Amino acid sequence: MLIDTNLLLSYGAKEQSFTPLEIVFIEGSTPRYYYQILKGKIKLNHYNGDGKELILAILTSGFSVCELLLFIDKKYPVNAVATEECVILKLPKSDFEKMLDENHTLSRDINKFLSERLYYKYVMLESNLSTHAEVRILGVLDYYKSFSPDQTLHSFRVLLTRQQLASMTGMRVETVIRTVKKLEKQNKLEIRRGKIYF
DSSP states (O other): OOSOHHHHHHTTOEEEEEOTTOEEEOTTOOOOEEEEEEESOEEEEEEOTTOOEEEEEEEOTTOBSSGGGGGSSOOOSSEEEESSOEEEEEEEHHHHHHHHHHOHHHHHHHHHHHHHHHHHHHHHHHHHTOSOHHHHHHHHHHHHHTTOSOOSTTOOBOOOOHHHHHHHHTOOHHHHHHHHHHHHHTTSSEEETTEEEO
């Protein structure tokens, strides 16, 4: 967890449940809450002018959702949509700010977390600019594995579908499938019962 659940509750956070495909917030709306996922998965997405979905992130239990926008006066540039049954802690922005003012160590921890996330986003962006499918996919996998405490080879179970990997890298799902098989032959990942381990 980014922030201890009990601390969030002590500042007035409330649990909210979401069903699959239910919207947490929409692109263009004003950030009013700090969100932390207790259970389930949320995708951050955007649709281009042709209506094609681009997935920017899949967030799981313990992650916060677009918390950096609580520090600036900007609208959400993405949608947040539940991809499965979710339970989220929701804390109003004013209470979130009060919590940070009263807990300086927490402020430092959040700054460190945001810095790490931004660093890996830069790395992932560089990978996505590559013309090589392997580089793009490995960039996404490296990003998600960076949050895992176990960094050993093939220890991280990737919770993304092939379609989600395609949407995140701007490739066709068929290209992702072929590339994943190629990466398995190179021992860069393993496929166990259809699941990717990186």
